[in-house]
Amino acid sequence: FAVRRLSEGFEDEAWIQHVASPMMHAAVGQLMWPCDLCTLDGGFMVVRESTHRWSMLSQHRAMVGARLPIMTTAVGRAYFAACSTEERRAILELLALRKDEVGELARDRPYMGRVVRETRRRGHAINNGEMAGEAEFAAVAVPVHAAGHLAAAINVIFPVGACTTQEAAKRFVPPLKRLAQSIGKASAEYFS
Secondary structure (H helix, E strand, O other), X not given: OHHHHHHHHHHOOHHHHHHHHHHHHHHHHHHOOOOEEEEEEOOEEEEEEEOOOOOOOOOOOOOOOOEEEOOOOHHHHHHHHHOOHXXXXXXXHHHHOOOOHHHHHHHOHHHHXXXXXXXXXXXXXXXXXXXXXXXXXXXXXXXXXXXXXXXXXXXXXXXXXXXXXXXXXXXXXXXXHHHHHHHHHHOHHHHO
């Protein structure tokens, strides 16, 4: 059952294998630090592809399939800020049912409004050690659009002490945005 569930969940994402993966692999030399491509699934961002296995600077392995929180990760915030009002409302309603810190954040509508506004103003999302259990890592992320659809979000992950989020924005966000645009453009046929 579990294997079938996994395979059925990935069938409609051939674009990741055929388009995103080769493009992400090609970008490792420029980005240096690892990146993850994530899609929304059941109130989490799920890592669908990762360059951790190719990046010499990776401090994580086996990221594909990892479920990341939306509210405290750059990749989750990038997706959340880019989705439609209706989808954002549905995500908040789903997460607000939880009885943990995630549920508390989802019920804090002023906080979530600030996250969306700040992410949109910057043009990218950030996480500066805010993910539970990963306080030593930071990330920047941008959404991936294909054929007019929000398809995913992609990040670059680095140790908090390696650079500030401002330095990371200057260094990583421009090539990350180009990568996201290239993936989106080359994946358009899968979404039309």
